[in-house]
Amino acid sequence: MSTVTHPGRDERMPAARAEAAIRCTDLVRIYSGDGVEVQALQGLNLQVDAGELVAIVGASGSGKSTLLGILSGLDKQTAGRAVVAGRELVTMTRAQRLEYRRRVVGFIWQQTERNLLPYLTARQNVAMAMGLAGTPDRERRSAELLDLLEIGRKADRRPSELSGGEQQRVAIAVSLANDPLVLLADEPTGELDDATSVEVLEVMRRVNRELGVTTLIVTHDPTVAEHVRRTVLIRDGRTSTEVFRSHGEGGEHATAEEFTVIDRSGRLQLPAEYVSRLELRDRVRLELEPTYVRVSSAQRAAPESAAGGRHAATAPAELSERAERVEGPEGVSDRSVLPERAERVEGPARQGEEQP
Ligand SMILES: Nc1ncnc2c1ncn2[C@@H]1O[C@H](COP(=O)(O)OP(=O)(O)OP(=O)(O)O)[C@@H](O)[C@H]1O
Numbered sequence: 001m002s003t004v005t006h007p008g009r010d011e012r013m014p015a016a017r018a019e020a021a022i023r024c025t026d027l028v029r030i031y032s033g034d035g036v037e038v039q040a041l042q043g044l045n046l047q048v049d050a051g052e053l054v055a056i057v058g059a060s061g062s063g064k065s066t067l068l069g070i071l072s073g074l075d076k077q078t079a080g081r082a083v084v085a086g087r088e089l090v091t092m093t094r095a096q097r098l099e100y101r102r103r104v105v106g107f108i109w110q111q112t113e114r115n116l117l118p119y120l121t122a123r124q125n126v127a128m129a130m131g132l133a134g135t136p137d138r139e140r141r142s143a144e145l146l147d148l149l150e151i152g153r154k155a156d157r158r159p160s161e162l163s164g165g166e167q168q169r170v171a172i173a174v175s176l177a178n179d180p181l182v183l184l185a186d187e188p189t190g191e192l193d194d195a196t197s198v199e200v201l202e203v204m205r206r207v208n209r210e211l212g213v214t215t216l217i218v219t220h221d222p223t224v225a226e227h228v229r230r231t232v233l234i235r236d237g238r239t240s241t242e243v244f245r246s247h248g249e250g251g252e253h254a255t256a257e258e259f260t261v262i263d264r265s266g267r268l269q270l271p272a273e274y275v276s277r278l279e280l281r282d283r284v285r286l287e288l289e290p291t292y293v294r295v296s297s298a299q300r301a302a303p304e305s306a307a308g309g310r311h312a313a314t315a316p317a318e319l320s321e322r323a324e325r326v327e328g329p330e331g332v333s334d335r336s337v338l339p340e341r342a343e344r345v346e347g348p349a350r351q352g353e354e355q356p
Pocket residue numbers: 031032038039040058059060061062063064065066067220
């Protein structure tokens with residue numbers, strides 16, 4: 001594996017490594033036109049640590065590309081904050097925005113042809129991205145990057161002479177040309193077959209690991225979650241649940257833990273499956289227990305605490321057990337998107353519970 005150098009990284013963002021690479025707080029994006037308003041992001045919260053690789057999944061229209069558009073500096077939020085590598089995106093001047101897009105973030109689009117200039121070879125595409133940002137040592141560095149992405153042998157081919165997967169590898173090299181702190185990929189494998197997708201994702205994982213570049217990959221392929229440690233699900237313009245996956249020795253014993261995201265006001269979203277299985281609607285009953293919050297249907301009879309709190313008698317035991325308990329996030333205290341104590345949810349909603 002070749003070594004890729006980091007020109008000018010430290011001067012650009014000395015403090016960025018110490019804090020979160022990406023922090024979105026109550027991010028709102030409303031598109032308006034023809035008298036119709038679309039709330040694409042409805043108060044999204046997300047924190048990604050420096051060097052992390054995170055998959056963003058969610059149904060079509062959930063706001064994934066909108067989020068990436070904002071983080072890439074192409075679009076601006078309507079409200080809320082987005083801070084990337086220490087930069088407050090909304091207040092950047094035009095010049096700062098241009099510099100940000102050239103040197104702080106790298107971007108990979110789904111459409112392979114959108115990432116590369118068709119009349120330039122792979123090597124020239126990478127070198128051109130460096131030329132735009134004034135990055136020195138173009139020839140050596142583009143060769144290093146193409147080698148890192150295992151496409152060095154085909155460096156002198158044009159995009160039309162490369163397969164879709166190879167084009168995406170070149171696109172990743174281009175996105176890394178100016179040694180960005182953050183890499184944003186919107187459906188980078190959307191046009192590839194399954195086997196090639198896995199390869200491209202594997203390459204992105206390796207780039208993340210070896211170069212330490214914070215990476216956000218948007219996809220609507222739920223199987224991507226199997227390849228990354230942290231997957232964030234966006235639903236209706238908000239981060240809804242997160243899955244943390246840990247691999248045992250040799251990677252064969254993968255375990256996944258699912259968390260729901262709680263915002264600064266204490267709001268959280270229950271998985272749709274839980275809501276329908278336990279027929280939760282209008283209002284739910286919340287009870288604060290020493291280490292967890294019990295959530296149950298207000299329509300049902302009061303819980304029998306003596307019988308272990310199984311008050312959703314019609315639901316399968318395992319599901320009711322999981323749905324009823326919002327556990328404190330023991331063991332994930334490094335995730336500041338999760339609250340210190342899950343019990344905070346009891347605040348506002350509890351008042352509703354008092355009503356008949
Ligand atoms: N420029 C725009 N003008 C108006 N509405 C928009 C615009 N871009 C996106 N939207 C709307 O905002 C919502 C979120 O769109 P977005 O493209 O972020 O979804 P997505 O999660 O990326 O979906 P997909 O998986 O299909 O790519 C959708 O309802 C979409 O129709």
